[in-house]
Amino acid sequence: MTIFAILMPAPQPELEQAIENTFPKHHFKITETQWLVSSNSTAMDVVAQLGIYDVKNPEKKSNGNAIVLATSSYYGRAPSTVWDWMKSNLEGNTDG
Secondary structure (H helix, E strand, O other): OEEEEEEEOOOOOEEEEEEEEOOOOOOOEEEOOOEEEEEEEEEEEHHHOOOOOOOOOOOOOOOOOOEEOOOOOOOOOHHHHHHHHHHHHOOOOOOO
């Protein structure tokens, strides 16, 4: 699976709810504006699934603004819960 970072300019309850509903077992909230999700989709698909923007339906009302980045590797310093979640989801663990 691919891990996507979702970066919001400000807290957006509607978009946060979409993340939780769309990826119920595959999301991790870092802060109110920083989330991780894992999926076998593309970044464009994740944006559409979350209702941020859908190229196939551009007139559809957006439920928020965010940048969605796919990760190819990761490194840094964070609580162990973040690293555990990322390792589990990169390996395709469906319980993540």
